Amino acid sequence: xxxxxxENLSIGYHTREGFLKSVQxxxxxxxxxxxxxxxxxxxxxxxxxxxxxxxxxxENAVVTDGRILFEDKDLLKLSKKEIRQVRWKKIAMIFxxxxxxxxxxxxxxxxxxxxILTHDAEISExxxxxxVESLFQxxxxxxxxxxxxxxxxxxxxxxxAIIAMALSCNPSLIIADxxxxxxxxxxxxxxxxxxxxxxxxxxxSLIFISxxxxxxxxxxxxxxxxxxxxxxxYGNVNDVFDAPMHPYTRSLLxxxxxxxxDFVQLNSNPDETPDLVxxxxxxxxxxxxxxxxxxxxxxTPEWVEISPTHKALCNQFK
Amino acid sequence: xxxxRSTRTSNTRVRPSKRFPTLERLKEGWAVYKENLIGKIGLxxxxxxxxxxxxxxxxxxxDPMYHPMTGVDPQISHSTWPSWRHWLGTDFIGRDILCQLLxxxxxxxxxxxxxxxMSIFLGTIIGMIAGYSGKILDTLLMRLADxxxxxxxxxxxxxxxxxxxxxxxxxxxxxxxxFRWPGVSRVIRAQTLSLKERPFIEAAKVTGxxxxxxxxxxxxxxxxxxxxxxxxxxxxxxxxxxxxxxxLGFGDxxxxxxxxxxxxxxxTGHMFQAPYWLLPPGICISxxxxxxxxxxxxxxxxLDPRLRKxxxxx
Amino acid sequence: xxxxKFVLKRFIEIFIIFFVILTVLFLLFRLAPGDPVxxxxxxxxxxxxxxxxxxxxxxxxxxxxxxxYYIKNFLTGNFGNSFHYGxxxxxxxxxxxxxxxxxxxxxxxxxxxxxxxLGKIASxxxxxxxxTWMTLGALVCHTxxxxxxxxxxxxxxxxxxxxxxxxxxISPEIWMDPSSGLWLKLLDVLHHMVLPxxxxxxxxxxxxxxxxxxxxxxxxxxxxxLTARAKGLEEKTIRNKHAAPxxxxxxxxxxxxxxxxxxxxxxxxxxxxxxxxxxxxxVFAVSNSDYPLAQGSFLLIAIVxxxxxxxxxxLYAYLDPRIRY
Numbered sequence: 001x002x003x004x005x006x007e008n009l010s011i012g013y014h015t016r017e018g019f020l021k022s023v024q025x026x027x028x029x030x031x032x033x034x035x036x037x038x039x040x041x042x043x044x045x046x047x048x049x050x051x052x053x054x055x056x057x058x059e060n061a062v063v064t065d066g067r068i069l070f071e072d073k074d075l076l077k078l079s080k081k082e083i084r085q086v087r088w089k090k091i092a093m094i095f096x097x098x099x100x101x102x103x104x105x106x107x108x109x110x111x112x113x114x115x116i117l118t119h120d121a122e123i124s125e126x127x128x129x130x131x132v133e134s135l136f137q138x139x140x141x142x143x144x145x146x147x148x149x150x151x152x153x154x155x156x157x158x159x160x161a162i163i164a165m166a167l168s169c170n171p172s173l174i175i176a177d178x179x180x181x182x183x184x185x186x187x188x189x190x191x192x193x194x195x196x197x198x199x200x201x202x203x204x205s206l207i208f209i210s211x212x213x214x215x216x217x218x219x220x221x222x223x224x225x226x227x228x229x230x231x232x233x234y235g236n237v238n239d240v241f242d243a244p245m246h247p248y249t250r251s252l253l254x255x256x257x258x259x260x261x262d263f264v265q266l267n268s269n270p271d272e273t274p275d276l277v278x279x280x281x282x283x284x285x286x287x288x289x290x291x292x293x294x295x296x297x298x299x300t301p302e303w304v305e306i307s308p309t310h311k312a313l314c315n316q317f318k
Numbered sequence: 319x320x321x322x323r324s325t326r327t328s329n330t331r332v333r334p335s336k337r338f339p340t341l342e343r344l345k346e347g348w349a350v351y352k353e354n355l356i357g358k359i360g361l362x363x364x365x366x367x368x369x370x371x372x373x374x375x376x377x378x379x380x381d382p383m384y385h386p387m388t389g390v391d392p393q394i395s396h397s398t399w400p401s402w403r404h405w406l407g408t409d410f411i412g413r414d415i416l417c418q419l420l421x422x423x424x425x426x427x428x429x430x431x432x433x434x435x436m437s438i439f440l441g442t443i444i445g446m447i448a449g450y451s452g453k454i455l456d457t458l459l460m461r462l463a464d465x466x467x468x469x470x471x472x473x474x475x476x477x478x479x480x481x482x483x484x485x486x487x488x489x490x491x492x493x494x495x496x497f498r499w500p501g502v503s504r505v506i507r508a509q510t511l512s513l514k515e516r517p518f519i520e521a522a523k524v525t526g527x528x529x530x531x532x533x534x535x536x537x538x539x540x541x542x543x544x545x546x547x548x549x550x551x552x553x554x555x556x557x558x559x560x561x562x563x564x565x566l567g568f569g570d571x572x573x574x575x576x577x578x579x580x581x582x583x584x585x586t587g588h589m590f591q592a593p594y595w596l597l598p599p600g601i602c603i604s605x606x607x608x609x610x611x612x613x614x615x616x617x618x619x620x621l622d623p624r625l626r627k628x629x630x631x632x
Numbered sequence: 633x634x635x636x637k638f639v640l641k642r643f644i645e646i647f648i649i650f651f652v653i654l655t656v657l658f659l660l661f662r663l664a665p666g667d668p669v670x671x672x673x674x675x676x677x678x679x680x681x682x683x684x685x686x687x688x689x690x691x692x693x694x695x696x697x698x699x700x701y702y703i704k705n706f707l708t709g710n711f712g713n714s715f716h717y718g719x720x721x722x723x724x725x726x727x728x729x730x731x732x733x734x735x736x737x738x739x740x741x742x743x744x745x746x747x748x749x750l751g752k753i754a755s756x757x758x759x760x761x762x763x764t765w766m767t768l769g770a771l772v773c774h775t776x777x778x779x780x781x782x783x784x785x786x787x788x789x790x791x792x793x794x795x796x797x798x799x800x801x802i803s804p805e806i807w808m809d810p811s812s813g814l815w816l817k818l819l820d821v822l823h824h825m826v827l828p829x830x831x832x833x834x835x836x837x838x839x840x841x842x843x844x845x846x847x848x849x850x851x852x853x854x855x856x857x858l859t860a861r862a863k864g865l866e867e868k869t870i871r872n873k874h875a876a877p878x879x880x881x882x883x884x885x886x887x888x889x890x891x892x893x894x895x896x897x898x899x900x901x902x903x904x905x906x907x908x909x910x911x912x913x914x915v916f917a918v919s920n921s922d923y924p925l926a927q928g929s930f931l932l933i934a935i936v937x938x939x940x941x942x943x944x945x946x947l948y949a950y951l952d953p954r955i956r957y
Contacts, residue, residue, distance in 0.1 A: 472896035473895070477914075566915055567919060604780070
């Protein structure tokens with residue numbers, strides 16, 4: 001029984017340039033303890049999906065279609081109060097390392113304790129602090145740094161603190177949005193291992209959002225490739241890596257030069273992001289695709305099941 | 319080595335600062351400005367006051383008794399309520415209040431704009447030099463700026479006037495400019511500092527441009543919009559300082575400014591009996607200040623996306 | 633602790649600034665057109681007294697020595713005698729200082745607190761009529777001409793409605809009467825303080841309101857606010873506990889920056905309301921060519937401004953952990 005089931009989710013933003021169709025008909029499911037990686041370039045909609053799961057979409061965003069079923073409840077239909085109760089306690093987030101995710105005027109330990117105290121009405125402040133202390137131990141921050149302020153932490157330590165904060169209420173689902181971008185390569189590695197480790201031990205479900213496909217391959221069981229707001233390939237990570245089907249996936253993988261794979265030529269100017277206000281009616285990747293035909297631009301692509309655990313959205317493989 | 323590949327989309331559109339021709343920018347700026355209600359109100363008020371200033375030349379031509387300083391009505395020699403002869407009434411020696419008000423508008427614009435212009439001029443140059451040179455010169459200039467900023471301008475000018483006797487209006491303008499440049503210079507310096515690191519400055523240096531050329535040819539055009547913005551705020555403070563000085567009795571006795579009018583109301587004890595005399599100058603000072611301020615705020619919105627992010631970096 | 637070093641550094645800076653002001657004043661008084669002696673010595677004194685004073689102030693000595701005399705006199709609190717009052721300047725300005733401090737400090741604290749509070753509310757209600765009215769009100773009040781507002785206040789509330797006294801800080805009848813208790817005297821001062829305070833408040837709260845409002849709007853866009861929301865906190869908690877403390881910091885800085893302006897305003901207010909403070913004394917001294925008094929008042933005002941700046945800086949250092957640690 002799936003913990004999370006996203007069905008045909010479509011989200012758009014009202015902007016000065018028009019209505020941006022940022023996410024289009026995305027569906028996927030996540031079981032307990034399973035980890036899913038969402039990969040794609042900037043603007044493909046992966047962060048928007050992450051935000052929508054927590055009900056943190058900005059004011060100009062509109063969910064135009066679909067459902068988000070979490071523990072059999074549609075998150076999109078919850079009241080403000082109910083969403084607040086789901087947040088952090090059930091679904092938590094690990095933010096991008098580059099972000100200013102910690103409040104500069106509060107001590108780090110206080111900010112984590114705040115999360116605990118908000119969702120547990122009976123716990124005392126001392127007990128909450130004790131929990132924070134053990135969390136610090138788990139993520140590997142020395143206890144004497146607990147009372148420090150965020151600006152006194154290094155980048156890696158801040159990220160660990162953010163992870164500790166995400167774990168604090170024992171959520172069943174954690175969304176990690178680019179948690180290692182903007183970190184040193186060595187620290188990146190440490191953080192990734194830490195996340196993998198926690199996930200195995202604490203058995204929460206994980207959605208790992210990244211633009212770096214290599215990182216996702218390392219951490220996740222399943223992978224979803226996104227382009228221009230659509231999920232274009234989805235499946236078990238080994239299946240997708242061994243036999244990438246969608247031309248976009250292939251180009252992503254091929255941009256890591258290896259000795260034994262074919263080099264796939266990218267067709268277009270990579271600086272052009274797809275137009276999401278007036279997207280191509282057919283396949284949104286057809287502008288860039290090397291194997292696209294004229295029909296691809298006009299016909300909606302359909303899912304092709306390559307195996308029970310692997311599917312791709314492309315009309316070329318029917 | 320940090321790899322910064324943050325994928326957050328930013329909402330501000332950063333435009334290259336030098337590629338657009340000035341006319342394009344002006345047109346764009348006007349389009350944004352027009353949408354702003356505050357800006358429109360401000361501009362309307364300003365136009366009204368400007369008209370007042372221009373009209374100040376006419377009444378004395380109609381009849382010498384309408385001269386703001388020396389006009390004496392042969393029939394009236396004390397303060398009277400508004401009448402057909404004198405639309406806003408007369409002051410304590412029978413001079414027409416409306417003419418004084420119009421003349422005051424002229425003085426206010428003159429003082430405001432000159433003082434603001436001078437202080438911006440000074441502040442921009444000093445700010446650019448400080449930001450560009452760095453090290454000792456920068457520290458010295460900024461310390462000087464700090465010292466000047468700390469002192470209450472009005473009170474300093476007071477002390478100076480005690481030493482130099484009655485001040486002439488242009489001296490007042492100069493003094494105001496001398497004490498208001500620090501605020502501008504700080505901002506310009508910050509902007510210069512951030513511009514200094516830009517590639518096009520490097521390029522200019524590499525091609526052998528002298529420091530002078532770099533400052534005036536490359537940095538100044540980028541810094542100018544900010545200067546102009548701050549000029550509107552400087553105008554308001556210049557007008558207020560002059561009015562306060564005149565009110566306290568240290569203004570130029572040969573000019574009729576609104577502050578001077580208020581001083582006369584106060585000193586001659588007509589505060590309670592002559593609302594037609596008390597109210598107009600005060601309303602004018604406040605409205606003119608307000609309109610310049612609104613102008614400045616609206617301009618800020620026009621210049622904002624490009625400048626606010628950069629000014630914040632220091 | 634970093635704060636101590638910071639405070640010490642600021643203290644030294646302020647000390648230096650004051651010294652420079654002191655020196656500049658010295659030079660101005662000596663170099664301005666006219667005979668410097670008439671500036672320091674009351675022309676109405678007898679020749680012997682004049683000579684005595686000249687010797688005391690070192691006016692017959694070369695410039696360098698004069699400067700030393702000047703510094704010495706300053707350090708011993710000797711500012712000479714006021715031409716107008718005939719008393720020692722130091723005792724005059726010293727007696728005026730508390731009056732200014734009372735009015736000035738109260739007005740700044742009141743405007744800052746109320747301005748910050750209302751600015752916070754205005755930012756919550758952004759776009760609504762409450763916000764528009766508040767912003768407009770703040771803007772209009774801020775641009776009112778202070779002496780004019782003061783006169784209006786006196787006219788309407790003092791003269792027409794008669795609720796408040798027209799000027800001064802105390803009612804002599806109450807203070808002269810031996811049977812008046814402390815409470816009555818205090819109340820009397822407060823009664824006199826209402827109008828000047830209201831005037832100063834009106835002019836100043838507007839800028840704090842507008843600043844806090846825009847600061848809040850900027851702060852609410854920060855990432856850590858997103859974190860707070862993600863943690864499931866209520867909007868009210870987020871605004872008050874997470875956004876407001878951060879948003880208030882630039883406003884505290886602006887209090888420091890606008891101190892000079894506030895003090896000028898204080899001097900104007902004191903003059904119109906005949907509130908017996910140093911500002912008014914300075915204005916009178918300048919009008920009466922009472923140079924020793926003018927110099928003394930100005931120096932004391934300079935000290936007040938500098939110390940106030942220091943206080944604000946220390947407060948800021950205390951409030952912003954990024955400086956404290």
